[in-house]
Amino acid sequence: MTGAVIRWGRWGRAFWSILRKDMRTYYLKPPNISWGLLFPLAWTGMFFIRSGGVDDIRSLLPGLATISILFGTTSMLAITVTFEKKGRSFERLLLAPIPLELLMLAKTSGAILFGVANACVPVILAAFLVDLSTVAWGSFATAVVLIAVVSTFLGLFVAVAVSEVFEAQTLSNFFRFPMIFLCGLFFPVGDLPLLLQPLAWLLPLTYGADALHGAVHGGNGLPIALDLGILCAYGVGLFLLSLVNIRRRWIA
Amino acid sequence: MPDAIVAEGLAKRFEEVDAVAGISFRVRQGELFGFLGPNGAGKSTTINLLTGLARPDAGSIRLGGIDCTQRPRAAQHLIGVVPDESNLYPELSGYENLTFCGALYGLAKRERETRARELLDAFGLAEAAARKFGGYSKGMKRRLTIAAGIIHRPEILFLDEPTTGIDVASARQLRQLIAELHRAGTTIFLTTHYIEEAERLCERIAFIVAGRIVQIDSVEHLLQPLQGWYRVRIVSANGTSGLPDGLAEAFPTLAFSCPEPGVLEAEAGEPIRVGAIVRVLEERGIEVVEARRLRPSLEEVFVRVTGIATDAMRQERERAGGGR
Structure with missing residues (x-):
């Protein structure tokens, strides 16, 4: 028992130090803060200006929150993981006596928090323009966190699969841009051509966006609990797949 | 007391190349063991295998009695690794880098802070403690990288080409630090392609060429045939x-x-x-x-045993930008 407590205490210190180091070194740097603010601000501003009224803003909010999280998280993983691997500082982490699962959770926690912070930007803007008292905040917050987790692990999966930062960014775009159109962020999946609809249901963000639509204006197609459950499954799957890739490519 | 490092039949293949081809050796507790060979001989691959950064295709590794092929992470608290490139974080100061590395090994806050200050003093970096690592000279970077490798007081220290690419004065200072660590009882596994460095520092030396150990003995015994x-x-x-x-x-x-x-x-x-x-x-x-x-040197032994002209090694050294 005492041994386990000591071990977890050591792991906890390592986890916290990695997270704090990443926050200081990457996420809290002025360029990233500005990117994290400006990008969602630009999207939100653009969409809200073009919106047709209060109802429109409500229906746009889930998509804007999702897109802010997606771009914020996936962009950062290319730096915190691919860049460090390229510069060999990641080896230092791999040599530490902590489980790989814990190490990768520490490396991705910063991105998850960054994604959640990104999602706050459109919410805060919307709060000035419309009444958000009817939003189911519990479901909304849970969905935001899970979207951040899944997007981060999607970014991790890409970051581990490549060797260069530019490759990570390029490969991320193959996932990111189609997802803007396919995942029901700004119009229902049912409005997509029939051929594309199965593809939309294969993408994790579809479930995240659906849950957010449900939480904000009741426009969900699936039960929110099911959406959240599927997001969890995607999160676990992508994380495990990334770990397999790390073991296969980096500790081969 | 078990040997610090035991490698048996260690093999690693990359595509068509046998990077390490079934090597076996033992390093005793507290020994300073040299692994000498030209670039591409398999030195870094061996270190990666021993430290858990790569998995062997065949063979077994025991560090401090722990079977690393079965439990690769279990032995990692016993070892410190100084890679051939300084891989600390340029954005963090020297002090922050050390405390961060201490935290990775689970050292409590007060312990890692005390240890970081102690190492900065010992390695002559106290005045540069608050400066960012990215602004350090090459020699300072190497010293801090070694300090980071021993922040948790490892029993076994792996040093991969520690003096490559640094100036003469820094190289000399580093060799003194390595000798001091050895005197303090740390087992040191040193890879280098500087023959004089291995001769000066190591108790036993293995010559590795094309993934195979061609000779392994104490410096004294290696020089014996030339006496x-x-x-x-x-x-x-x-x-x-x-x-x-x-x-x-x-x-x-x-x-x-x-x-x-x-x-x-x-x-x-x-x-x-x-x-x-x-x-x-x-x-x-x-x-x-x-x-x-001319006194017999390890360089001559190396040439006789491996058939590799030391000129080739010198050229590698010059390419690496190292000074003696």
């Missing part, structure tokens, strides 16, 4: 590039060579009478300015 071999070097002010007429005939038991213009070397299995050679040369109008016996 009864004599070599003199004679330098002249006005010598030619060839062998002077009649010299070989005058000393039939000696083997002469001219490694460069104005330099003459003689080898024999018995003591060489340098004065007699000098007299013969001066009779032929050659003005001798220096004549001395």
Whole structure:
């Protein structure tokens, strides 16, 4: 028992130090803060200006929150993981006596928090323009966190699969841009051509966006609990797949 | 007490190349063991295998008695690793880098802060503690990287080419630090392609060439075959590039060579009478300015054992930008 407590205490210190180091070194740097603010601000501003009224803003909010999280998280993983691997500082982490699962959770926690912070930007803007008292905040917050987790692990999966930062960014775009159109962020999946609809249901963000639509204006197609459950499954799957890739490519 | 490192039949293949081809060796507790070979010989791959950064295709590794092929992470708290490139975080200060590395090994806040200050003092970096690592000189970076490798007081320290690419003064300072760590009881596994460095620091040395260990012994034993071999070097002010007429005939038991213009070397299995050679040369109008016996060196042993000209190693050193 005492041994386990000591071990977890050591792991906890390592986890916290990695997270704090990443926050200081990457996420809290002025360029990233500005990117994290400006990008969602630009999207939100653009969409809200073009919106047709209060109802429109409500229906746009889930998509804007999702897109802010997606771009914020996936962009950062290319730096915190691919860049460090390229510069060999990641080896230092791999040599530490902590489980790989814990190490990768520490490396991705910063991105998850960054994604959640990104999602706050459109919410805060919307709060000035419309009444958000009817939003189911519990479901909304849970969905935001899970979207951040899944997007981060999607970014991790890409970051581990490549060797260069530019490759990570390029490969991320193959996932990111189609997802803007396919995942029901700004119009229902049912409005997509029939051929594309199965593809939309294969993408994790579809479930995240659906849950957010449900939480904000009741426009969900699936039960929110099911959406959240599927997001969890995607999160676990992508994380495990990334770990397999790390073991296969980096500790081969 | 178990050996610090035991490698048995270790093999690693990358595509068509046997990076490490079934090597076996043991490193005793507290020993400073050298792993010597040219670039691409398999030194870094061996370190990666031993430290858990790569998985062997075959063979077994025990560190401090722990089977690393079965439990690769279990032995990691026993080891410290200093890679061939300084891989600390340029955005963090020297002090922050050390405390961060201490935290990775689970050191409590007060302990890692005390240890970081202690190491910064010991490695002559106290004044640069608050400066960002990215702004350090190469020598300072290497010193801090070694400090980071021992922040958790590892029993076994892996040093991969520690003095490559740094200036003479820094290299000398690093060698002193390595010797001090060794005196303090740390087992050190040192890879290098600087033969003189290995000779100066290590107790035992393995020569690795093309993924295979071709010789492994103490420095004393490695030099043993050359103990009864004599070599003199004679330098002249006005010598030619060839062998002077009649010299070989005058000393039939000696083997002469001219490694460069104005330099003459003689080898024999018995003591060489340098004065007699000098007299013969001066009779032929050659003005001798220096004549001395060359002591047997590990470099010669390496050349004899591996067949690799040390010139090739020197060129690698120059390419790496290292100074001695």
